[in-house]
Amino acid sequence: MEQNIRYEKPVISIIKRLRKFRKDPKEAALPEKLFEKCNGCGSLISKNKIVENFFTCPECNYHFNITSKDRMDMLLDGYRIINRPFKFTNPIDFPTYKAKYRENKKKSGLKEGILTVEGYLNDIKLIVVSLDNRFFMGSMGSYIGEEITKAFEHAGERDLPILIFSTSGGARMQEGIFSLMQMAKTSIAVDRYGETKNLYISCMTHPTTGGVTASFASLGDIILAEPGALIGFAGARVIKETIKGELPENFQRAEFLKEKGFLDEIVHRKDMREYIYKLLKLHGYRGCKK
Amino acid sequence: MEQNIRYEKPVISIIKRLRKFRKDPKEAALPEKLFEKCNGCGSLISKNKIVENFFTCPECNYHFNITSKDRMDMLLDGYRIINRPFKFTNPIDFPTYKAKYRENKKKSGLKEGILTVEGYLNDIKLIVVSLDNRFFMGSMGSYIGEEITKAFEHAGERDLPILIFSTSGGARMQEGIFSLMQMAKTSIAVDRYGETKNLYISCMTHPTTGGVTASFASLGDIILAEPGALIGFAGARVIKETIKGELPENFQRAEFLKEKGFLDEIVHRKDMREYIYKLLKLHGYRGCKK
């Protein structure tokens, strides 16, 4: 019954692709240690092998957590970052926010949990956004909401398709109601973008929960997910407490959501580039022009 | 939680109302026999009592099968019939259709199973259609499909609200594919009428099944049903055979359908007139003008 993904042209070596974007070409996907234990099957696998396999386990297809930069490097042939400059704000004057922010920044090396680029996938120009769960678990504060919104506006104005990889713990607690309102802002942005009749592909990656699931991520024209990704609105712990019982097998996993009718397709990370390209072409994007 | 239907003005005596439309004022709801056994609770009830109770059982609220004419007489303050003249056609030259038609005509005294009127409910002018299951079980042949469609066109052109009481066994087998196509014709008629922004109230009465459930009857802006009405697409017998098991209690009854989200309200026949009037007024129909 299901999708048989066949592609004519061979996939460019992921190492080669990553190398292209690294300052020092030798340090592509540079392994800190040589082996990594797979969270999926427990195997010890050489880090090079994992990288070659697009940061997935060759044994069990476990998809390792990746940075938004690796995401872009793997996917695109070239890109420029278009995020606006970030400046820290504390909209509800939350006591510990600033300290927490510094901590996250230091830990992740990021200023915020979002990366927006304008780039090329083969000959097609598009906007790609990736959340990054190393920073505040990818939670949607005002900056992220604003950047998502601007990405849609940018894409709409230029008649470009947009692709968003989400991964998020949901709302940013420290921004209170302002974080909640980003759900409205971004969902409305999707709708306005839709009026330009351009294509919005949402790809949900592990984990996508709360306010991100309940806003832009669920509103894609095409909704994809990576295998095994946890996707849901309420947290599993809260649900367990509420129902006072066990959760079904595979609950809130990508495979479960597809069964339940909320995903168009589950796409392995190593097939993503070709899958997206095929989709874009079928929607009339070609040679940098619609 | 539920609707509390309260009305200011007293309901005009149903006998009085029916009498108004009868040639011989004495023969209002004329009882052939004095008592009737209720199909619902088995009680023996005086026929006059049943009529006074709007053809429902005062003991158990069982809704007796009524003719389309009684329906109009009960509901409206005055009306004119606007059905086009009927002429028998046999679109797929079905061998026994003509004979069967004659039989139904003789048995029911009707030419076809539909009555369309333009009438008044208090001061509001509206189109009312009622199917009549005494004739071919109210099955939707070409004439019925055409008359339903014309009723929508008539109402749309005149900016009038429309109310349809359906009761039907579904498609008219003897008209084959032509009967099936009436589902498309009538459903499209609903949609085109909808563009005039007038109100279509669908009221499902016992029984409404098959192609009528799967076309115009399920497309009302407001969908009502009489208590206990059987409403469904597939027949209970077929379903039983398919699933090889018992059917749930109340299956395909109005109460079940409301629970499942397919009915706005279940309205007792004696409240129908007031309920519809309230609905019409709230939709801006007033004093014969929108």
Next chain:
Amino acid sequence: MIRELEEKIKRLEEQEKDSEILRIKRKEITEKYEKKFKPYDRVQLARHRERPKVKDFIENIIEEPMFFHGDRLFSDDKSIIGGIGYLDDIPITFVGTNKGNTLEENVQCNFGMPKPEGYRKALRLMKQAEKFNRPIITFIDTPGAYPGVDAEERGQGEAIARNISEMGRLKVPIISVFTGEGGSGGALALSVANKIIMMENSIFSILSPEGFATILWKDGTRCKEATEVMKLMAKELYDYNIVDRVVEEDISFSLEGFRDNFIRLKKVIIEELQMLMIKNSKELIIERQEKYRRIGGGF
């Protein structure tokens, strides 16, 4: 403190038969306590068992309400009620989250926590309002969307997201009223509006204070502490420009005692509605969308 206040007011209501004197005395008590209210007190008032529920608000503000049912897809979620009625002669569509007044009703209404079918029912009614060019008034009193297996299975996230984005482009005026508790995306899914009105003792927050404390401090019992940093009170949200109007409340624990509150609220809704009804649908949509566009911007 709320229990003390509750006892005081109830005693007053038992003793005092003259309704004018009762009103004045109740106001006095209200004002005295008002100054001492901490956010947690507001939370307790918003959630109070005997506070009028959304159905009471509807029946006391909307004339001749007719309630409709079902999402036309799966079920009739009783935690969402909605229908049509008159607001001062204007036909309007109302939709709200209802908690119910008795324990039996609470259970039936799932304590005001909608499932996806509830949000879809709300959207169906709102789209019908659009078709017939009726303004929409939503009433919110919900701890949030129901966190259950079945709700997740049927796409709680999708249902909320869909409501939010569709409400953004409805062609008719939308006014949202927070009557009690307004928790998380489950409240937002009914409150993407041209104007947001909050009762003085209603709250609106990113999450329930318990959930907030659990997430931030892994300790749901630090709920009271959470309320103090969350900024969930009507007046705080008004100062942030998230909320457009706050309706002053006489504190009461009975329908009777809420009469003046209802009258005040009704007046405010009508005021706001009249201003919206002179705008065309394009203006309504742009204003509504721009309002949300601005929140948390400025980078």
Next chain:
Amino acid sequence: MIRELEEKIKRLEEQEKDSEILRIKRKEITEKYEKKFKPYDRVQLARHRERPKVKDFIENIIEEPMFFHGDRLFSDDKSIIGGIGYLDDIPITFVGTNKGNTLEENVQCNFGMPKPEGYRKALRLMKQAEKFNRPIITFIDTPGAYPGVDAEERGQGEAIARNISEMGRLKVPIISVFTGEGGSGGALALSVANKIIMMENSIFSILSPEGFATILWKDGTRCKEATEVMKLMAKELYDYNIVDRVVEEDISFSLEGFRDNFIRLKKVIIEELQMLMIKNSKELIIERQEKYRRIGGGF
């Protein structure tokens, strides 16, 4: 008779290696039998276990098909497949009822009998086609909508009615292809089209012959007799102006043997599509609606 024909053709396919000779001989057999076909033989051919199924039609006619899933409400009904692909370089949306080829697939696809979620999935994909201005090709091979408790609970009637009326006003060209069995409202729910194309050995009827016999004569075994009065053959429906094109078939019981049939069908679809694509959306809608408006009129 069909079994005899099946054996003859299978023997031929085993013996004959030269594909050109095979083709000619198959055509000869086809033509010889063709004259003797009774409606019931067509029914047997339409339902034949080894007749290519909708998925085969799609994969042999549409280039680079991408299949999408889910109704975004309740489930992914596997009896409905759909997605996007190219038809001779034109991006199109395809949707169809699939029966599956193996018994395992049959079960998974519920023998091609959709539930409400299947029709809603189809509608979702068709509305997306409208958004992106893609023509829609639907493929039909279904005994009808699934008659089950769960299907009724989730509004089988509503789902079919909704599809029919919404298909009536989609702004893009719609072509429906009957590949095998087309039974009842379940088939109509995917075939409200600008042009209807039937394979020569497909059928389209108000109900399955078994159901028809049961209803009329209370005897499902009089199925063969029913077929003789039902007028369910492609050519009969063409004569009634219900169907716009009938595609000649070489009879075969293999994908390989269907090659020429696929080629002919593809040619016909493209011809019809090109004629539709020069029309604007208003013309497309009016033509489609008027077409159904006329059927069974004239009173």
